[in-house]
Amino acid sequence: MNIESLLQLIAEFLGTYFLVFAGCGAIMVDIDKNNPMGGTGVAIVWGAARMVMVYTIGHISGAHINPAVTIAFASSTSFPWKEVPGYVIVQILASTLASGTLRLVFNGRHDHFVGNIPPGYDIQSLVMEIIITFYLMFVIMAVITDDRATRQLAGVAIGSTVLLNAMFAGPISKASMNPARSIGPALVWNKYTGLWVYILGPTVGAIGGAWAYNTVRLTDKPLNITKGT
Structure with missing residues (x-):
């Protein structure tokens, strides 16, 4: 492993850690009935955290911070498959450590499971997760891999998509969109x-969204998202 690959993994670790720490931390705070954030507040935190990480580490690792996104990129673009295991491992490790940190810091009445359990039928949540992650990945492909899109607004577009998905899909499937987060x-x-x-x-959903955008992009320009924005 060369130094560039190592730095990309470190960036992915930090990005995923801070995303999960902020998003799941908001869920824990929301449990406090004296200072509730509400579903909208939690969704805003998730979207803002995702946006910030795109601008912070996108130029280093691509800011995947999501195993589904990494796998989708590898399946549809020039992102190398050999890099996928390392990315996925550090993403899951970072999520686990962030969750462990939250459980240590927030104890007593704040100690609340911040993972995802389908609110209703499993198949209902499964379909919703496929659709909203398809939507998210479709947006990511547009702003990251297509030079015709405005890359300076990539973070805003991706963060806003996470926020919107969390607001309307949260009550149905918990709106994970990210295996590591769960x-x-x-x-x-x-x-x-x-x-x-x-x-x-x-x-x-992510694989479907990536392939769908490749189908409609109408250009023969090569895709390269290894370094992201």
């Missing part, structure tokens, strides 16, 4: 009910 808390709290939904759904 796996980390599941490992820390030892709760795995419905976890397969949040691994399969986002992965299928």
Whole structure:
């Protein structure tokens, strides 16, 4: 492994850690009935954290911070498959450590499982996760891989998509869109009910979104997203 690859993995680790720490931390704070954030507040935190990480590490690692996004990029662009295992491992590790940190810091009445369990039927949540991750990846492909899009606004577009998805899909599927985000808390709290939904759904949706954008982009220019924005 060369130094560039190592730095990309470190960037992915930090980006995923701060995303999960902020987003899941907002969920923990929302449990406090004296100072509730509400679903909209939690969604804003997730979207803002995603946006900030795109601008912070996008030029280093691509700011995937999501195994489904990494796999989708590799399946449809020039992102090398050999880099996928390293990215996925550090993303899951970072999510797990962020969840562990939150459980240590927020104790007592704030100690609340911040993972994802389907609110209703598993199949309902699965379909929703496929659709919203498809939507997210479709946007990511547009602003990251297509030079005709305004890359300076990539973070805003991606963060806004996460926010919108979280607001309307949260009550239906918890709006994970990210296997690492769900796996980390599941490992820390030892709760795995419905976890397969949040691994399969986002992965299928992201691959579909990536291939869909490649189909409609109408250009023969090569794709290169290894360094992101």
